[in-house]
Amino acid sequence: MSAFAALADWGTSSFRLWLVDGEGAVLGERRSSEGMTTAGEAEGGFAGVLERQLDALGVAGDLPVVACGMVGARQGWVEATYIDTPADPESLADGAVRVTDTGRAVFILPGVCQRAEGAFDVMRGEETQILGLEAGEGRRLACLPGTHSKWVVLEEDRLTGFSTFMTGDLYAAIAGHTILKHSVKPQDESFDVAVFQAAVRAAFARPAELSNRLFSIRAAGLLAQEEAQHPATTLSGLLIGLELAGAASRFGRLDETSVRLVAAGPLASRYRAAFDALDIAAHEEDGEAAVRRGLLAAARKILR
Amino acid sequence: MSAFAALADWGTSSFRLWLVDGEGAVLGERRSSEGMTTAGEAEGGFAGVLERQLDALGVAGDLPVVACGMVGARQGWVEATYIDTPADPESLADGAVRVTDTGRAVFILPGVCQRAEGAFDVMRGEETQILGLEAGEGRRLACLPGTHSKWVVLEEDRLTGFSTFMTGDLYAAIAGHTILKHSVKPQDESFDVAVFQAAVRAAFARPAELSNRLFSIRAAGLLAQEEAQHPATTLSGLLIGLELAGAASRFGRLDETSVRLVAAGPLASRYRAAFDALDIAAHEEDGEAAVRRGLLAAARKILR
Numbered sequence: 001m002s003a004f005a006a007l008a009d010w011g012t013s014s015f016r017l018w019l020v021d022g023e024g025a026v027l028g029e030r031r032s033s034e035g036m037t038t039a040g041e042a043e044g045g046f047a048g049v050l051e052r053q054l055d056a057l058g059v060a061g062d063l064p065v066v067a068c069g070m071v072g073a074r075q076g077w078v079e080a081t082y083i084d085t086p087a088d089p090e091s092l093a094d095g096a097v098r099v100t101d102t103g104r105a106v107f108i109l110p111g112v113c114q115r116a117e118g119a120f121d122v123m124r125g126e127e128t129q130i131l132g133l134e135a136g137e138g139r140r141l142a143c144l145p146g147t148h149s150k151w152v153v154l155e156e157d158r159l160t161g162f163s164t165f166m167t168g169d170l171y172a173a174i175a176g177h178t179i180l181k182h183s184v185k186p187q188d189e190s191f192d193v194a195v196f197q198a199a200v201r202a203a204f205a206r207p208a209e210l211s212n213r214l215f216s217i218r219a220a221g222l223l224a225q226e227e228a229q230h231p232a233t234t235l236s237g238l239l240i241g242l243e244l245a246g247a248a249s250r251f252g253r254l255d256e257t258s259v260r261l262v263a264a265g266p267l268a269s270r271y272r273a274a275f276d277a278l279d280i281a282a283h284e285e286d287g288e289a290a291v292r293r294g295l296l297a298a299a300r301k302i303l304r
Numbered sequence: 305m306s307a308f309a310a311l312a313d314w315g316t317s318s319f320r321l322w323l324v325d326g327e328g329a330v331l332g333e334r335r336s337s338e339g340m341t342t343a344g345e346a347e348g349g350f351a352g353v354l355e356r357q358l359d360a361l362g363v364a365g366d367l368p369v370v371a372c373g374m375v376g377a378r379q380g381w382v383e384a385t386y387i388d389t390p391a392d393p394e395s396l397a398d399g400a401v402r403v404t405d406t407g408r409a410v411f412i413l414p415g416v417c418q419r420a421e422g423a424f425d426v427m428r429g430e431e432t433q434i435l436g437l438e439a440g441e442g443r444r445l446a447c448l449p450g451t452h453s454k455w456v457v458l459e460e461d462r463l464t465g466f467s468t469f470m471t472g473d474l475y476a477a478i479a480g481h482t483i484l485k486h487s488v489k490p491q492d493e494s495f496d497v498a499v500f501q502a503a504v505r506a507a508f509a510r511p512a513e514l515s516n517r518l519f520s521i522r523a524a525g526l527l528a529q530e531e532a533q534h535p536a537t538t539l540s541g542l543l544i545g546l547e548l549a550g551a552a553s554r555f556g557r558l559d560e561t562s563v564r565l566v567a568a569g570p571l572a573s574r575y576r577a578a579f580d581a582l583d584i585a586a587h588e589e590d591g592e593a594a595v596r597r598g599l600l601a602a603a604r605k606i607l608r
Contacts, residue, residue, distance in 0.1 A: 178476075
């Protein structure tokens with residue numbers, strides 16, 4: 001059982017490393033918070049962080065490494081510029097950039113971009129995860145919720161289109177930096193699924209009214225309405241409802257397919273509740289296994 | 305030519321005072337930045353601010369004052385609680401609260417609230433301005449753009465419904481506190497009316513896609529697209545387009561009426577450009593004259 005490569009999912013604020021054999025079986029694993037934003041300042045920079053983590057796994061000096069994520073951004077280790085849609089494991093591998101400031105063979109996968117009037121978009125890291133999802137047939141839709149939620153269309157093994165929705169980013173900005181900062185105090189309230197689902201349905205049905213519905217959270221509080229008891233839950237529901245309305249507007253009816261939901265923990269529960277509210281079928285996929293499969297597929301093409 | 309009353313439009317960050325005769329002719333005028341947020345901390349508090357401004361106009365100690373705006377909020381001078389829609393000059397006057405910590409007769413007008421499932425809303429100050437707009441017949445729609453834009457329905461001389469859109473508040477939060485802070489630098493760009501109008505149309509046509517369109521501003525910048533040259537203009541256009549879509553969703557087609565636009569300066573120009581982009585007819589009204597007329601109408605009822 002010998003190591004074939006080390007695979008790294010190296011994001012903005014997290015670092016995950018797996019030592020795998022040629023079949024993808026995991027021989028060792030490391031994770032830390034040395035993401036892109038801190039690794040550059042660490043001792044020895046990105047190479048220093050990587051070598052210390054490999055050393056902790058007892059990895060030989062000549063084992064190649066394949067990485068994806070923000071480590072390949074302009075402000076990362078080495079820039080691996082975006083490849084265009086449609087993208088597949090082959091084009092991802094072709095776009096990989098080899099790092100030159102270390103003796104080890106380290107390859108960084110590119111992000112994917114979409115150049116279309118009115119739909120310019122970029123992703124970095126998610127493409128590797130998406131291309132590592134369990135195989136399927138025909139047109140499939142995947143949802144990767146988060147600060148910048150990605151909705152991605154897969155056709156056979158190609159990533160043909162995608163849209164990013166700033167759901168989590170908007171939540172933080174609105175909760176912290178608008179008039180709603182006086183109302184939204186997540187630490188003071190419990191999550192109420194009925195309130196959440198009502199907000200999802202409201203925003204999905206009438207997305208145009210979003211900014212009025214947001215102000216209404218504040219107004220209900222001033223008027224001491226019962227509806228005012230869950231401002232954070234309502235805000236979350238409205239923004240996720242808007243995201244689902246946007247995905248439907250971009251990709252067609254969501255209730256005629258089964259969406260692959262790539263999420264875990266509380267975020268997965270919340271999106272599942274949103275899907276349930278709108279009768280959208282979804283099944284969860286293990287995001288960590290997916291990114292590892294995507295990295296392995298690229299590594300096989302790069303290192304063959 | 306003797307003074308009938310002093311009228312004050314006392315908002316969050318501004319104070320305006322007019323000395324008027326019984327017909328509403330302006331005999332004297334003062335304006336300062338002693339709004340609600342600073343007046344409470346000034347020497348003598350709200351009463352001190354008011355007396356110094358009246359003194360500068362040489363006003364006698366027994367002249368009554370009628371004020372509207374945030375001065376009547378919970379955190380203002382004296383709380384004048386909201387009256388319900390429908391509201392008219394009579395009910396505004398009935399809801400006025402007399403200040404007790406000064407020898408002078410000072411009355412503060414209430415705000416207006418709307419208690420309707422899914423449409424809770426409040427205003428404070430705008431109701432007085434709206435009820436002072438030039439008279440008209442039938443159902444009319446007014447737009448008061450700003451941090452919290454108000455869209456108001458008037459039927460004869462009654463304010464029957466309204467919706468607030470957090471357009472300006474959202475602009476500042478998104479431009480300053482999301483990923484777009486790296487792209488949106490208003491000081492570095494000129495206003496491009498064609499780019500603005502295209503963004504207005506895009507958001508109006510597909511409001512569901514708002515949060516994707518927002519991210520697209522960032523993506524276009526990363527991809528160095530030509531569309532990336534006016535991120536602040538685009539952001540403004542998207543949010544105003546969303547507001548207009550919301551107003552249409554709440555109040556019906558906007559192109560079958562003439563909207564009264566209560567704004568001045570650059571904000572009025574921007575909204576007029578947005579209306580033009582969607583073939584919505586609008587005519588501008590003088591907001592300052594309107595609030596003075598609204599205050600005078602209430603003063604006549606209170607002081608008669």
